[in-house]
Amino acid sequence: MDAFRSVLEDCDLDDLGYTGPWFTWEKGRTHVNNIHERLDRGVANTEWWDLFPEFQLKHLSHSFSDHCPLLLNTKSGHSMNKKTWHFRFEASWLLEESCEEEVNNLWLTFRGGFLERLHFTCNGLDAWFKKIRKEKRITKKDLTEKLERLNNLIPTDDILGDILDTKVALNFELDRDELYWEQRVRSNWLQHGDKNSAYFHRFASQRRQKNCIKGLQDSEGEIVSNEEEMHSIAREYFSSLFSSINSIQFDQILEKVNGCITEDTNQFLLSNWTEEVFSSVKSMNPLKAAREDGLGALFYQRFWHILGKEVAQFCIAIL
Template identity: 50%
Template structure:
């Protein structure tokens, strides 16, 4: 996980190992935020964030609920304990492995009311409110056939009133998943925040997955007879224009596929609908491959910047 965090641009972090093939928690953060770890276990990482820009101090707990029902009460008591040790604006986010109400599950066995009541009680005891969401209603799914398909909202964010007052313009999204059986949660504490970035020309490794890339390079190469440095400069300018147009069409196409996937999830479960969903996921996987290559290319800069500055480090990553 340390390598994954570093490749994603988070040089600082803490990792709690999985037990067998389930669990495991990782927290990563950048150098422009001050994070103080308060406690951690196989169920949680509790930390305080000092926002230098906004001069805010608040608390976040990454939580992993007990998958087994017999350990659920122990997990809820951990939340109650965390609630008692520190008074700050508090956000708890993660996979709680439980639903609040029966309508948050579709398919499979009916959830025991006592289990859901235990979850509702601990949130009430800790004065934590569900933050809601945008996107598809469920966060976990298994089963490729209508007869075995199960969907549940197991992942969520909850926060106390002080946190919601501190970040009144927050937005929590259920992102479209294509690999995992869980969907990622994306929490933006201020949806009004936008950024403008200037970027220099770089040849993107992900471009080679685009069918039109080779033809564009051939056309640009043949369209100028200048000396090599000027020729390369013009090719770079042409590729930048091509990439800008490509990005617009790709974003529109990906958004269209995500909207179609959301609509498919609203239809009654059938073998035909699940087949269509699988096809859309495969198309999104290809887009994800391009995105992964995009960020992996940038991760090489992170390795050089944040890695151990010695010969074995560079040799290993070069290999």
């Protein structure tokens, strides 16, 4: 198996996942000796993932063999490109000199409630970056072509200066692109600066495929693929999960428990929170999944000196 895994790694091949029953091989006709395993699977390299982003591999029912057939449909009909746009704070925006100033101005301009203030800041940042992108209109391709032209010229002081400036600008764009993909991969072990774009692209594509929810099981056990019905199932599930059911009185139970908290410890536990909020925010992985407003831990960590007071007050009020 070690040699087999090495072959997959050397050939840049990754598991395509599946739909249908989790197993592909079955043996034994009674409950005591029945065995299920997933022995058969599809693999592909990065170029194939890019060619067929909407594929689906399905485990089919089988009767003649103890292995089930695998059906690979390169056009599953579940398009991952048809998704609703929503705001996301991009880590690469921090490379812009005006980013911090823009956040500060937006945060101080609006005087409403905390959540409304965050929403206003998000909309402002989105408009700010669209303006920045429109003004620059410089891409990696433009800079690469310019660098190639300069390298073909007879070197002079001016040309060498242009080459240096172009390299700096190109590295800046590469850093921005690296951060963009790293934020989508959310990798813990690969650090920013490793310059492994192939890794980023492959794993971002895999995450995108695996995160595409193609169906949910309702309370009756039926698989539902309609998007509105899936939203309803998800809402009902989490509403039920976080609701109290048949709550009981714990006073009689707690009367039998010996107290072990000293008065000093109790006073400490009852005291107001202060720096604990920032400690919690600081301990979060900066590029992990953002909440529904598109603001991840990185945003609060980087701009805590601007909005930290209001964030802490909001969290403490909830607690």
